[in-house]
Amino acid sequence: MTDVAVIGASMTQFGNREGEWIRDLLAEAGQACLADATVSPDDVEHLYVSNMASGEFEGQTGVMNALAHDMGVLPAYAQRVDQTSASGGAGIYAAWQSIASGASDLTLLVGGEKMTHKTTGEATDVIASITHPAEYKHGLTLPSFAGLTARHYLEKFDAPREALARVAVKNHENGTRNPHAQFRKTVDMETVLDSPMVADPLRLYDFCPITDGSAAMLFCPEELAREYTDEYATVAGVAGATDTHVVHERADPTHMGAVAESGREAFEMADADPEDVDVAELHDMFTILELLQMEALGFAEQGEAWKRVEAGETAIDGDLPINTSGGLKSKGHPLGASGVAQGVEIYEQLVGEAGDRQVDAELGLACNVGGFGNCVTTTLMEVA
Amino acid sequence: MTDVAVIGASMTQFGNREGEWIRDLLAEAGQACLADATVSPDDVEHLYVSNMASGEFEGQTGVMNALAHDMGVLPAYAQRVDQTSASGGAGIYAAWQSIASGASDLTLLVGGEKMTHKTTGEATDVIASITHPAEYKHGLTLPSFAGLTARHYLEKFDAPREALARVAVKNHENGTRNPHAQFRKTVDMETVLDSPMVADPLRLYDFCPITDGSAAMLFCPEELAREYTDEYATVAGVAGATDTHVVHERADPTHMGAVAESGREAFEMADADPEDVDVAELHDMFTILELLQMEALGFAEQGEAWKRVEAGETAIDGDLPINTSGGLKSKGHPLGASGVAQGVEIYEQLVGEAGDRQVDAELGLACNVGGFGNCVTTTLMEVA
Known part of the structure; x- marks a missing residue:
């Protein structure tokens, strides 16, 4: 098995990219990534486009073919x-x-999504098509699962409501340091706790926004990496797993099984432990999910993650900085782009290009979650 | 690099599967494939679902997650x-x-698509979303590209209109031998040539139908194949390539560049030549495409493929049987399923399970085309 290096990364401004379309965003990130690594389009052999729903959002399919054309990487x-x-x-x-x-x-x-031209209701309908029809028809959308699970978590583990709010406050603070983030403003505890109720106990500031954006990464065999750059990272471990499509069939809704399984496999491949991780990007689509992923990945015992958050250990100056990028919460969540943008943040932290967000890191983790933990991929990257 | 074996294959009945949905079709093919290889769902580690547009056709996304759930292969x-x-x-x-x-x-x-519940106009709109907006707005859909290219081919190479019709007649003849084909009836030259005009010179019988269906294949490292079965095939070569998204930018519309490139790479990987191929499945969405692929893959010189068809060399008892399954023309074309079903046919020919369609074959080729040759994957499989 060939060892795999990451030799370049980029992301566009996340937010409302009115007047631009999925093809524009993908090309912007893709071209910036090749420029970051000083690589010619002619050298690209494979091009993967992570995108959930360009057909539903924009009536445009075949975006991978369109991007290959637009970037001049044919016949890749x-x-x-x-x-x-x-x-x-x-x-x-x-x-x-x-x-x-x-x-x-x-x-x-290259990952990307263009969403903000749709109303919130239209976008939510597309996202809800992920869920099982038997649950969706009863109104069980992703936000309602999040509310139910958060309520269960707070009661079961005697956790304070404020712990959830603290995730939002922390990630907004980090987002002020990220020039590409959708929201670059701090929020205080009072603002989060007084924001409009969405799915009890979760309020508006417990949710990520709807976002346009794109992100890109460039990969090659490690044995060729130094031909392109002196600074690169390697993929130490990567694995994915799937959980039940019907969420209510899970034995314990506060345990994210596919996160645990993909994490276990990725750590095994990397021959590493959770304690070895210096920085992590978790999928904080809802604040509660950051806590659940910390626990499923082994960064805390079940029911204990909120204590690490409350103690400031996951802040940018803590023992385990989580979502230094601002996370989905503040950076934004353009569906197909988000997992790539997580990888971009870890890469930049490892090669020392994270600017005002820079932490000291040799091993980083990214955990990208689909649906309500339905499908998950966990990646570990390390300094070369 | 690990050598890869194909140890099982299946396909559902293709056609109008009224009352069943994408999830039903995928699960039917997937379960039949595991049964074909006598493999337990628990042993599946990765599950790939080839599907173009379940969101647009059915309002259901996340079908890979749904199928993993339905088949009981979690946490694959x-x-x-x-x-x-x-x-x-x-x-x-x-x-x-x-x-x-x-x-x-x-x-x-597992590949699949559910389409027939949509009107032809609705289905065509979804398919047309593949094309470049600048061409689509001028009415340049895939059938119109096919008509223009066919006219050009016939004139440039002084080929008779009947050569196109002969592709349809041949593939319908083969389809009568395939119990899973959508159309199991022969058509004569007169019927094809007198059928309603769609895109001059192409008529109704030059086009594949709209189809529901699913197909599946099972893969493992060759070193493990004999633990499952004595009869298997191996992937000798596989490669993909992309052509311009804007079709009118191609220098020669009768040359399918991505077919040629993917074929060249697949033959190189397999250390084989076009003359070594004993049976082939080509993407005959339109009759003209079968001729163009024969030429791009090296089965005939440019402008000469129609002579091999006219001479009967691509018939089931010819030197190079093409589309023994009936092809997209007669077997049907459920978008995401078609390329997998091509692989199923080659596998069954190689392991001697092709029933009334059986030919003598040690090396087979499948060429699957997206858009109007926009993106192509070519696979070579051989008897183990």
């Missing part, structure tokens, strides 16, 4: 990777497989 | 592969990469 092989909101993480896995199998010596991954 | 990693109408071939490539990279020791690929 191009394919779209869909794993709903975990499409970006799945794209990292697909890119890794393309290099590790010997199919490609230079693979560009 | 599940991902959807989209390459428009070449999604099935791209699925074969993804499955191959998953085994060759060492990421999985048992990968199930």
Whole structure:
């Protein structure tokens, strides 16, 4: 098996990109990524596009083919990777497989979504099509699952409501340091706790926004990496797993089984433990999910993650900085882009390009979640 | 690089599957494939679902997660592969990469599409979303490209109109031998040539139908294949390529560049030549495409393929039987399923399970085309 290096990364401004379309955003990130690594489009052999729903959002399919054309990487092989909101993480896995199998010596991954031209209701309908029809018809959308699970977690583990709010406050604070984040403003505890109720106990500031944006990463065999750059990272471990499509069939709603399984496999591949991780990007689509992923990945015992958050250990100056990028909460969540943007943040932290967000890190983790933990990919990257 | 074996295959009845939905069709093919190889769902490590547009056709996304749930393969990693109408071939490539990279020791690929509940106009709109907006707004849909290209081919190479009709007659003849084909009836030259005009010179019988259906294949490292079965095939070569998204930018519309490139790479990987191929499944969405693919793959010189068809060399008892399954023309074309069903046919021919369609074959080729040759995957399989 060929060891796989990450030799470049980029992301566009996340937010409301009115007047631009999915093709524009993908090309912007893809071109910036090749420029970051000083690589010519001619050298790209495989191109993966992580995108959930360009057809539903924009009436445009075949975006991988369109991007290959627009970027001038023809005749590179191009394919779209869909794993709903975990499409970006799945794209990292697909890119890794393309290099590790010997199919490609230079693979560009671009994730993106264009959503803000739709009303919130229209966008929510597209996202809700992930869920099982038997649950959806009873009104069980992703936000309602989040509310039910948060209520259960707070009661079961005697956790304070404020712990959830603290996740939002922390990630907004980090987001002020990220020039590409959708929201670059701090929020205080009072603002989060007084924001409009969405799905009891979760309020508006417990949720990520609807976002346009794109992100990209460039991969090659490690043995070729130094031909392109002196500063790179390697993929130490990557694995994915699936949980029940019917969420109510899970034995314990506060345990994210696919996160645990993909994390276990990724740590095994990397021959590493959760304690070895220096920085992590978790899928904080809802504040409660950051706590649940910390526990499923082994960063805390079940029911204990909120204590680490309350103690400031996951802040940017803590023992385990989580979502230094601002997370989905503040950076934004353009579905297919999010998992790639997680990878971009870890890469930048490892190679020392994280600017005002820089922490000291040799091993980083990204966990990208689709649906309500339905499908998950976890990636570990380390300094070369 | 691990050598990859195909140890099982299946397809559902293709046609109008009224009352069943994408999830039903995928599960039917997937379960039949595991049964074909006598493999337990628990053993599946990766699951790829080739599907173009379940969201647009049915308002259901996350079908890979739903299928993993329905088949009981949890916590297997599940991902959807989209390459428009070449999604099935791209699925074969993804499955191959998953085994060759060492990421999985048992990968199930299931391709499917549910389309017939939509009107022809609605289905055509979804398919047309593949094309470049600048061409689509001028009415340049895939059938109109086919008509223009067919006219050009006939004039440039002084080929008779009847050569196109002969492709349809041949593939319908083959389809009568395939119990899973949508159309199991012969058509004569007169019927094809007198059928309603669609895109001059192409008539109704030059086009494949709209179809519901699913197909599946099972992959493992060759070193493990004999633990499951004595009869299997191996993937000798597989590669993909992309052509311009804007079709009118191609220098020669009668040359399918991405077919040629993917074929060249697949033959190189297999250390084989076009003359070595004993049976082939080509993407005959339109009759003209079968001729163009024969030429791009090296089965005939440019402008000469129609002579091989006229001479009967591509008939089931000819030197190079093409589309023994009935092809897309007669078997049907459920977008995401078609490339997988091509692989199923080649597998069954190689392991001697093709029933009334059986030919003598040690090396087979499948060529799956997306858009109007926009993205292509070519696979070579051989007897183990």
